[in-house]
Amino acid sequence: MPNIADDIGAELAEICEAAAALILPLWRSGLAVTHKADESPVTEADRQGEALILARLxxxxxxxxxxxxxDASEFGTPDAIGPRFFLVDPLDGTKAFVRGDPHFTVNIGLIDHGRPVAGAVTCPPSGESWFTEGGRTLKRMAGAAAHPVRVRPWPKGEAICLISHTMKPETADKLAAEYGFDLREPMDSSIKLCRIAEGTADIYPRHGPTMEWDTAAGHAVLEAAxxxxxxxxxxxxxxxxxxDGFRNGWFVARGA
Structure with missing residues (x-):
């Protein structure tokens, strides 16, 4: 199979943007919320976005x-997978979506032999998309041309850590002591990885559970930046x- 990783980021971004256009009118619309077996929320926006992405892929x-x-929530994950596959989260940050907060994203990542080699992330409310291309990361606003983005050097005394809204202050204090950041900003979804990739934040330590589809696209975007x-x-x-059912262990995402 030819190496497509360098060339498909923009195409994945187009698919994410199409799903975002479908999802956005449902945001703050009073959409019904149900809960999956693990008690995490799911809405019709999740389902419609996923159906579009799966058809386009x-x-x-x-x-x-x-x-x-x-699909994995309803039918389970496969017992085995080949070396190359896509990981899709059609609406990462469903809790933020339900609250009416703008930090939710659409995510597609391509995995090759255990590594995320291409990816795209779109934030529907802001119209921002980040995607890999030719070993770098590009960002574009809806209707505008894309431009390269890059992580920034660690800003001594002003390093920003992105944390979850639910993190307790004492937990954040422990992380600050361990990783040496100075400022904290709560934020949901994989947009945290994109903010680090574009150089507006510096670190995101996750000492808690996530799934592979939560991180693959943002991981690709961050590393390419x-x-x-x-x-x-x-x-x-x-x-x-x-x-492991495609469950992640703990991780730390950092800029330069």
């Missing part, structure tokens, strides 16, 4: 399997963990 890349959040995404011990962070 099947048409464009019929030979590459896809693992997506809502010069950032790092590793285990807390600094080891490579791998994908395709079918034996």
């Amino acid at each position: 099947k048409a464009a890349f019929p030979d590459i399997p896809v693992i997506s959040e809502e 010069g950032g790092r995404f590793t285990t807390p011990e600094g080891e490579p962070f791998v994908y395709g963990k079918a034996q």
Whole structure:
């Protein structure tokens, strides 16, 4: 199979943007919220966005399997997966979406032999998209041309850590002592990884559960922008963990 990773980021971004256009009118519309077996929320926006993405990926890349959040929630994850596959989260940050907050995203990442080699993330409320292309990360606003983005050097005394809205202050204090950041900003979804990639934040330590589809696209975007995404011990962070139900361990995302 030819190496397509360098060339498909923009196409993945177009698919994310199409899903975002479908999802956005449902935001703040009083949409009904149901709950999955793990008590996480799901809405019709999640389902409609996923259906569009799956159809578009099947048409464009019929030979590459896809693992997506809502399908996995309903039918389970496969017991095994080949070396190349897509990971899709059609609406990352459903809790933010339900609250009416703007920090939710549409995500598509391509995995090859355990690594995210291409990806795209779109934030529907802001119209921002970040995507990989030719070993770098580009960003564009809806209707505008794309431009390269890059992580920034660690700003001593002003380093910003992105944390979840639900993180307790004492937990954030422990992370600050461990990782040396100065400022904190609560934020949902994979947009945290994109903010680090574009150089407006510096670190996102996640000492808690996530799934592979939550991180794959943002991981690809961050690394292509010069950032790092590793285990807390600094080891490579791998994908395709079918034996674990595609659950992630802890990770730390950093800029330069």
